[in-house]
Amino acid sequence: MTSSERAPGRGTAVVIGGGLAGMAAAWALRGFAERIVVVERDRYPAGPEFRAGVPQGRHAHLVLEAGHRLLEEMMPGIRQQLAAAGARRVSVSDVKWLCSAGWLAEYPAQMSFLSCTRPLLDSFVLDRLRAHPAIELLEGTDAVGLLGSATAVTGVKVRERGRERGEVREIPAELVVDAAGRSTSVPKWLTELGCPPVPEERVDAGVSYASRIFHRPAGADLGDRAVYIQTKAPDAPRLGVLLPVEGDRWIVSLAGMRGAEPAAGEEGFTEHLGLLRDPLLHEVLRDAEPAGEVRGFHPGPGVRRHYERSCPDGLVVVGDAASTFNPVYGQGVTVALFCARELRRTAKRHGGIGHPTARAARRAVATASKVPWMISCAEDARFRATTGAPAGALIELQHRFFDKVLAGSTRDPAVTKAFHEVMSLVEPPSLLFRPSVLASVLRG
Secondary structure, X not given: OOXXXXXXXXXXXXXXXXXXXXXXXHHHOEOOEOEEEEEOOOOOOOOOOOOOOOHHHXXXXXXXXXXXXXXXXXXXXXXXHHHHOOOEEEEHHHEEEEEOOEEOOOOOOOOEEEEOOHHHHHHHHHHHHHOOOOEEEEOOEEEEEEEEOOOEEEEEEEEEOOOOOOOOEEEEOOEEEEOOHHXXXXXXXXXXXXXXXXXXXXXXXXXXXXXXXXXXXXXXXOOOOEEEEOOEOOOEOEEEEEEEEOOOEEEEEEEEOOOOOOOOHHHHHHHHHHOOOOOHHHHHOOOOEEOOOOEEEOOOOEEEEOOOOOOOEOEEEOHHHOEEOOHHHOOHHHHHHHHHHHHHHHHHHXXXXXXXXXXXXXXXXXXXXXXXXXXXXXXXXXXXXXXXXXXXXXXXXXXXXXXXXXXXHOOOHHHHHHHHHHHOOOOOHHHHHOHHHHHHHHHO
């Protein structure tokens, strides 16, 4: 079919980046684009294995309840597949959560999540894409530039990875989706096309990670429960997370804000473990055998790019390429899925992948990331060494109210439930102001 014979607003969509955000975006476009090309610089492993292109993949990933619901809606049956492969079902009431005010109150929660390593999750999503006839996975390929002008992006320039002087090919497209993550080059390429700089916000708490996988000891008291020892600003800027994952293992991630980063290697991991606010993780891991080496990760600043304000037609930016958050709040994967949902909704509303879809999708993606960004920035602002954080009377008022919510969540299950729903992105923060919740918070 020639371009002149195609239905208006259909044709080719190119997705830059084949991580979870890119795969979800490609899946969202099925049925609206005749051809969907995913440009991925890595070559995918044969199974659920760690890969260099996802450096954060070796660390604990928590897909929030809202993300799991959306993933199941997008790919029916994937929860069952993950569970059959060993992903562990964890009720939110089975998370031993030490917030800044103390341990959260326990209650019989209805919400739960499947806990697994990032490669296991990615592999089942990838299997769906591989089976779809309209989706083409262009592996081992670098995107090296954009086609078009300052008014409209019309395609992508690509080249075989590792061949810096190799042939550059052009893939014309009706829609280009940037899902290249934190290291995206799209802002630079837009400047080369003559576009003004994309407006952005930057907040940097200087967080660094150290993670390790352990074999779970037989008969361990913790079982399939998870542990989250949160920071307490400004005096205790360290945290620890333990999640049960497939293969009867635990994945443990330790983190610290600027000035309290975990030192490298096994010695640094052990030292950081002993500096947490509570000794629970240290005690739990005393008899656990490591299943791998300690891996470090420095994600860099949180960045929110406002493409809804300034962007040529034909381009949508999703996932970490649009908004990156401090990973300690566990929002990244869920927000990437939100982006895919909005992309599909707008394509459905406009009947294809033309420019009206791209414009509407940019606005919808910005709206979907607004609350997670607000939560992340406000909490990062509590740490003295954070740069770029919001300040002023409004933030101080927000901190005081949230402190009351946390205090209430340690004693009143109704407040704990509301707190879980807001932090899981199932409900908006306005839930905390409903009379039944607010009364208990204010009484405290």
